[in-house]
Amino acid sequence: MRKYTKGSVTIKLWDIGGQPRFRSMWERYCRGVTAIVFVVDSSDPKGIEASKLELQSLVTKPELNGIPLLVLGNKNDLEQSMKVGELIEKLFVL
16 A cells, blocks of 8 residues: 655555456455546456456446546557557447
8 A cells, every 4th residue: 555645635545456366355445445546458458358347347336336437558658559449449348
């Protein structure tokens, strides 16, 4: 956990891995949050389906209703990374 304070605003960040062995911990860390940043590896086309399923599971949790969610594609500096439009299509189009 990292904590950042600027003026009267404090942000606490947890970097929780996306590998299957860490996913059971996600719910515990989501309790009482005020925002979620969901990071997707945009250079890994094989992992995008798992990311889509986990993201769908996350947004259907009643306890997270109304919590702001930012989906961030990282590793976009790599040549093989998906462009923004392709990433959106693969994550959000049924």
